[in-house]
Amino acid sequence: MKHRRSIELASPGRHAVEIEKETLATLPQWFVLHAHCRTCHHEASIDRWEIARRHGHDLSLANLAKRLKCQGCGNRSDNLLLLQKLPRD
Numbered sequence: 001m002k003h004r005r006s007i008e009l010a011s012p013g014r015h016a017v018e019i020e021k022e023t024l025a026t027l028p029q030w031f032v033l034h035a036h037c038r039t040c041h042h043e044a045s046i047d048r049w050e051i052a053r054r055h056g057h058d059l060s061l062a063n064l065a066k067r068l069k070c071q072g073c074g075n076r077s078d079n080l081l082l083l084q085k086l087p088r089d
């Protein structure tokens with residue numbers, strides 16, 4: 001069986017996605033994004049459609065991670081981009 005994508009789904013809770021290659025356009029719709037601040041541990045969900053409208057659908061997840069700014073403390077560096085897979089019907 002041939003895999004169409006290079007995403008590895010290790011287990012239901014953890015995912016390895018090639019964030020250098022995946023963009024907002026190629027990331028499957030059942031993934032939701034969260035940001036986690038390493039400084040104050042603030043966590044926020046990211047509206048990927050809003051980001052895509054503002055920065056373009058071709059923004060890679062790696063570049064998105066670099067643009068994250070913590071809403072709690074304003075930290076811009078070292079923020080984590082987390083992916084969560086929603087259950088599909």
Ligand SMILES: [Zn+2]
Binds near residue numbers: 037038041072075
């Ligand atoms: Zn913070």
